[in-house]
Amino acid sequence: MCGISGMLASPDEAVIQRMVKILSHRGPDGNGVWSDSDIAIGHTRLSIVDLLGSSQPIIGNNNTVLIANGEIYNHLELRNQLNYQWSTSGDSEVILALHDDFIKRGGDKNHQDWVSKLNGMFSFALWDANRKELVLCRDALGIKPLVRCVVGDSLLFASEIKAFHAHDSYNPRLDELSLALRLSWEYTMDSSTLIQGVHQVRPGTIEVWRLNGESKPYLHAVNSFERQTIKPELAWNPDHDAESLWNRLGFVAGTSMADVPVDLLTVVRLITCCCSCKQSSRKGGKPVPECWTVAESEDNPDWLAAEDVASSLDLVHHQKVMTNDSFVKDIPKLSWHGEDLDVSVLFFQPLFQEMRKHVKVGLCGQGADEIHAGYPRYKSLPNHRSLVLNRIRSIDDSLSSQILTRGLPSNSCYYSEPSPR
Numbered sequence: 430m431c432g433i434s435g436m437l438a439s440p441d442e443a444v445i446q447r448m449v450k451i452l453s454h455r456g457p458d459g460n461g462v463w464s465d466s467d468i469a470i471g472h473t474r475l476s477i478v479d480l481l482g483s484s485q486p487i488i489g490n491n492n493t494v495l496i497a498n499g500e501i502y503n504h505l506e507l508r509n510q511l512n513y514q515w516s517t518s519g520d521s522e523v524i525l526a527l528h529d530d531f532i533k534r535g536g537d538k539n540h541q542d543w544v545s546k547l548n549g550m551f552s553f554a555l556w557d558a559n560r561k562e563l564v565l566c567r568d569a570l571g572i573k574p575l576v577r578c579v580v581g582d583s584l585l586f587a588s589e590i591k592a593f594h595a596h597d598s599y600n601p602r603l604d605e606l607s608l609a610l611r612l613s614w615e616y617t618m619d620s621s622t623l624i625q626g627v628h629q630v631r632p633g634t635i636e637v638w639r640l641n642g643e644s645k646p647y648l649h650a651v652n653s654f655e656r657q658t659i660k661p662e663l664a665w666n667p668d669h670d671a672e673s674l675w676n677r678l679g680f681v682a683g684t685s686m687a688d689v690p691v692d693l694l695t696v697v698r699l700i701t702c703c704c705s706c707k708q709s710s711r712k713g714g715k716p717v718p719e720c721w722t723v724a725e726s727e728d729n730p731d732w733l734a735a736e737d738v739a740s741s742l743d744l745v746h747h748q749k750v751m752t753n754d755s756f757v758k759d760i761p762k763l764s765w766h767g768e769d770l771d772v773s774v775l776f777f778q779p780l781f782q783e784m785r786k787h788v789k790v791g792l793c794g795q796g797a798d799e800i801h802a803g804y805p806r807y808k809s810l811p812n813h814r815s816l817v818l819n820r821i822r823s824i825d826d827s828l829s830s831q832i833l834t835r836g837l838p839s840n841s842c843y844y845s846e847p848s849p850r
Contacts, residue, residue, distance in 0.1 A: 430455050430475050430498070431455055431456045431472060431473060431485070431498040432449070432454075432455035432498065432587070432588045432589070432592075433470070433471070433497065433498050433552065433553070433587065434448035434585075434595075435468060435471065435556075435563075435586050436583050436585055437467065437583060437584040437586075437640070438467065438583045438584060438640055440583070442464045442469050444595050444596050445462050445469040445471040445595075446462060446471065448593075449462060450595075451589075451592045451595055452588060452589060452592050455473055455498075455588060456473035456475040457475065458474050458480075459474040460474065461474075461484055461486055462486075467556075471496070472485035472486055472496040476688075477789070478500070478519050478520050478686065479517055479518045479520075479688065480689070482517045482519060483518070483519030483522070485497065485521065487525060488516075490513065490514050490525075492557070493529070493557050493559075494558075495521065495522075495554070496553065496554050497551060497553035498552050498573050498575075498588055499549060499550045499551030499552060499573040500520055500550060500551065501521065501523055501524070501548065502549045504519075504521075504522075507523045507546065507547075511526045513525075513529060520549070523547075524555065527543040527546060528540075528543060528557070531543040532557075536560075539635070539650060540564060540566075540637065540652060541635065541653070549568065550570070552630070553565075562639055563638040563639070563646075564636070565586060565630050565635070565636040565638065566634070566635045567629075567630045567631065567632055569633035569654070571631070573588075575588065576589070576590050576627055577636075578593060578624075579646065580593070580596050580598050582645050582646075584638060584646040585599070590624055590627055590768050591765070593627070601624045601627070602625045604622070604623055604624060604625045607621040608623055609821075611769070612824070613817055613820040613821045615770075617769070622769065631653075633654055634654075635652045635653070635654060636650075637652075689790055690788055690790070691790045692718045692720070692787075692788045692791050693720050693744075693791065694780070694791050694792065695722050695738055695746070718744070718792070719746070720746045721746075721747045721780055721784055722748045723751055724748075726750065747783070749783055751776070751779050755779065756779075759778070759779060763778050777793070
């Protein structure tokens with residue numbers, strides 16, 4: 430969980446130094462800053478792969494520079510395919526290598542072709558000084574955060590909104606409509622944040638920023654790269670689907686790529702994942718992962734199921750009960766870290782704090798229920814529709830009318846701010 434930050438146009442390295450300091454909790458293992466006359470960028474690192482090398486920002490071979498957060502699972506495969514002068518053995522440098530190959534082949538198309546080759550969870554900023562072009566990108570599922578805003582004549586971008594406080598002219602104000610949307614739907618449906626003028630880079634999206642004739646930043650292009658999809662079959666074959674799921678779970682072993690121990694957040698739906706990881710760890714000569722579980726009580730079904738999983742696989746099992754009192758007490762701290770209304774993050778945060786004392790990386794299967802429609806509420810979607818509508822109607826009329834008339838499927842709501850050229 431590294432932290433990235435930057436300032437395009439009228440760069441101030443002192444601002445970036447402050448942004449890096451604000452994000453230091455994301456990366457305690459090192460930091461770095463790089464700047465030229467057009468841009469300044471910073472990075473704070475959590476070392477997972479290539480522990481002694483791969484410091485960032487990473488300078489490319491052709492006047493490019495990169496800061497990245499996340500992990501590229503297929504970086505070894507990509508290294509074997511690319512003719513590039515490598516300076517590290519880490520995974521992030523393949524981003525620079527792919528971009529370099531794109532430029533050598535003409536670079537006259539958009540960036541989807543080379544970005545779509547990346548398999549992993551990531552957000553990155555790549556500055557091409559020759560083309561005066563900044564590429565901001567986020568993985569297809571939006572696992573790694575990346576937000577940006579325009580302050581004065583500069584574009585600020587970072588892993589977390591709080592980093593923008595490093596700029597003296599940044600003046601955050603609550604976006605009441607975005608808050609109302611979240612309270613109504615319980616999740617985010619566009620690029621908005623809870624702060625006016627601060628936008629997320631959309632999952633699976635590439636933003637290309639350039640400088641106009643007055644050296645002011647503008648959004649030159651927005652592209653989406655291909656995401657892997659699973660199409661439902663007309664005739665459902667449970668045997669075929671079970672085999673397909675089992676084969677896909679083999680990918681889990683690749684996600685545990687690390688030069689440090691990797692533990693597991695155990696839920697019952699990850700039984701096969703636990704098996705795969707345990708087998709992979711033993712084959713690779715790495716420590717067998719330990720398991721971690723959090724619940725509000727010891728009679729929680731997931732708690733009991735996790736005990737069975739750990740026992741059957743003979744894994745060390747750490748358990749933490751989160752009481753209502755401790756949850757309420759930690760809300761200010763959790764909201765500071767989360768910066769949004771993501772209840773699932775709030776629930777796991779106390780467990781992450783405990784894990785941090787013992788292990789650096791945890792493999793979590795969050796979202797596993799969604800692909801199988803595992804929650805009971807999916808059985809009564811009309812009731813959920815009524816629930817949302819009732820929430821909207823209970824909100825102030827000026828906001829509820831905007832929610833009901835907002836064209837959420839339209840791309841215009843994702844990138845509605847003007848882009849001066």
